Amino acid sequence: MTRPENATAIVTGASRGIGAAIAVALAQDGWKVGVNYRADADGAARTVAAIEEAGGQALAVQGDVADANGMADALFERVEAELGPVLALVNNAGVRADGLAISLEDDDWTRVIDTNLTSAFRLTRRALRPMVKARFGRVINVASVVGPRANAGQANYAAAKAGLIGMTKTVATEVARRGVTVNAVAPGFIDTDMTSDVPDAVIEAVPARRAGKPEEVAAAVRFLASDEAGYVTGTTVFVDGGMSA
Amino acid sequence: MPSTITPEAVETTVRDTLAQFGPEASDITYDATFEQLDVDSLDLAELSQVIEDEYGVKLKGDDVGKIKTVGDAVDLVVSKA
Numbered sequence A: 001m002t003r004p005e006n007a008t009a010i011v012t013g014a015s016r017g018i019g020a021a022i023a024v025a026l027a028q029d030g031w032k033v034g035v036n037y038r039a040d041a042d043g044a045a046r047t048v049a050a051i052e053e054a055g056g057q058a059l060a061v062q063g064d065v066a067d068a069n070g071m072a073d074a075l076f077e078r079v080e081a082e083l084g085p086v087l088a089l090v091n092n093a094g095v096r097a098d099g100l101a102i103s104l105e106d107d108d109w110t111r112v113i114d115t116n117l118t119s120a121f122r123l124t125r126r127a128l129r130p131m132v133k134a135r136f137g138r139v140i141n142v143a144s145v146v147g148p149r150a151n152a153g154q155a156n157y158a159a160a161k162a163g164l165i166g167m168t169k170t171v172a173t174e175v176a177r178r179g180v181t182v183n184a185v186a187p188g189f190i191d192t193d194m195t196s197d198v199p200d201a202v203i204e205a206v207p208a209r210r211a212g213k214p215e216e217v218a219a220a221v222r223f224l225a226s227d228e229a230g231y232v233t234g235t236t237v238f239v240d241g242g243m244s245a
Numbered sequence B: 001m002p003s004t005i006t007p008e009a010v011e012t013t014v015r016d017t018l019a020q021f022g023p024e025a026s027d028i029t030y031d032a033t034f035e036q037l038d039v040d041s042l043d044l045a046e047l048s049q050v051i052e053d054e055y056g057v058k059l060k061g062d063d064v065g066k067i068k069t070v071g072d073a074v075d076l077v078v079s080k081a
Helices: A017-028 A041-053 A071-082 A106-134 A155-178 A200-205 A214-225 B007-019 B041-055 B061-066 B070-080
Strands: A008-011 A032-037 A058-062 A086-091 A137-142 A180-187 A236-239
Touching: A008 A017, A008 A071, A017 A032, A017 A041, A017 A086, A017 A137, A017 A214, A032 A041, A032 A071, A041 A058, A058 A071, A071 A086, A071 A106, A086 A106, A086 A214, A106 A137, A106 A155, A106 A180, A106 B041, A137 A155, A137 A214, A155 A180, A155 B041, A180 A214, A214 A236, B007 B041, B007 B070, B041 B061, B041 B070, B061 B070
Parallel strands: A008 A032, A008 A086, A032 A058, A086 A137, A137 A180, A180 A236
Antiparallel strands: none
16 A cells, blocks of 8 residues: 555654654655644754745644644644545654652652553544545554663653553554554664763663664664555664663 | 434434445344444444534444444434434
8 A cells, every 4th residue: 555645744852853853854764744733933943944944834733732622633634624635643742750759749640641642542533534444554662672671760751651662463453454554663862862862871771882863763663664664664763772672 | 503313314424334344234234243344443433523514412432342233323323312
């Protein structure tokens, strides 16, 4: 099954870091891209500009994915109206609120689960309907090496990301016979604003002995979104320099 | 504006929708079971969405899980009107 003409992708949290790199990579493959962001309008504008300069089409759409009140519908309707049918969804938006479990507040637990896991479910549910109808779709969840692996201080983040991988597997089996694939990408230590406070010593735990680049994660997403990946579903691609090996 | 719900209209919508999923239109009789028609749970989820769009009737997963025949589907929608 090949990607229908006019196919559009939505990437959440695409104003910077991994999300921005994913948006650019998908545009290089001919996808029109809805660039979702919560607060960083300048960053989202830069992502859109990078795509347009390369001859692609993109639209920045503000919206907090953690907002349960019709956010998914509003985001999809705007992108569908201005770009085209949304046949790829990349659930990338994520937050951290670290602390040892013994002292982690309910608010920090809930915020991380809501943004990193529940929002991905809501957006996926909204995305699947037109994908199933079109007999083509790509859902890609940006998980993490944290979840499959322990990381002290991130019980909330690990739970959300492990949850994403579990959700990925089950939803994949539900829609596989409609040409819709659902996969996860699990980045390791990637050099972004979100990891700028991570001590350099962490690099020593990475077999590759370096941080990954956002573009290296984006390349895996680009593959999973491609026609060539039509038989890959329910799986998790680790982009982690060997951390999970 | 949702269409008016009559058993005849709903039956037509159900038959037309199911026909898109593969079974021969002539096999989709009122008493035909989804098993006979090779209509699966995802097909029924799609049918529910068509019904909701057309008639404004929201079918719950629980309700849809219980129906076994084309007639059951029609009766369920009509009963929710």
